Amino acid sequence: MHSCGMYDFSGQFAFHVGLPAKSAVSGAILLVVPNVMGMMCLSPPLDKLGNSHRGISFCQKLVSLFNFHNYDNLRHCARKLDPRREGGEVRNKTVVNLLFAAYSGDVSALRRFALSAMDMEQKDYDSRTALHVAAAEGHIEVVKFLIEACKVNPFVKDRWGNIPLDDAVQFNHLEVVKLLQDYQDSYTPYENQAEVAAEALSKENLESMV
Known part of the structure; x- marks a missing residue:
């Protein structure tokens, strides 16, 4: 078959x-x-x-x-459902790995996660994203990768109401502040951005196969 x-x-x-x-x-x-x-x-x-x-x-x-x-990819494909597994444990592990890579400035790990179709906008228990963590730590290469390659949302608020730019300002990372300000000016939010991209890719694949 x-x-x-x-x-x-x-x-x-x-x-x-x-x-x-x-x-x-x-x-x-x-x-x-x-x-x-x-x-x-x-x-x-x-x-x-x-x-x-x-x-x-x-x-x-x-x-x-x-x-x-x-x-x-059974380890990092967080956007897909696996009814054979308990979802909570897998999701928690991917969030920890994603945010730790952002904290430690590991762009290679983040690139690997992105290529594995991981959701790069996942949040932890404080509603903080990888961009929050990278901005707070001042890892400009990580911030560049997240906003240029992954096109993540820069306006996500954590549970204290802070966006990534607020964290960069608080810890006086001026290069990151400038980068995020420029990105916010040009960012266009999309409703269901991942679903739209997946649908377009599916249609393109179908047209090429038929």
Whole structure:
């Protein structure tokens, strides 16, 4: 099923979805999540390879929401749900790792987390983000990475009502203050920014595969 269950589309399906599946010209797709469940979807409109358009879209959205792909990062993929695990413990560990990397100025670790699809705006018990911590410590390279590469929100308030700029001002990190002020002037907040980006990527992948 994994290697040839989707006709000539099997290779791309294995790469993008990463789950065993079998399609039929009736518009049905049987999808298996090993050791978890199997499911069937039926939607007759077919693509040029004989697979269901909406069936493939469903499979892609499933693995974009849940941590089921064979090659998903099981440690750092905080934006995906894993119903096989207790969510609280995993989330707490990722928050600790993220904020400790920001505290210690470890840009390499932060880059690794970002590439693993970790949510770089996660908060601790005081509602402080990695940008709060980096600004308070004066780690300008970390601040640059978070605002330039990750485009994090600079207006998030902690439980005392402070934003990252307030922390930089309080601890007199003038370079960080200037950097954050410039970023705030140009920052455009988006509602559901992660979801919009994921949806655009999903559509792009689907168009390239069909």
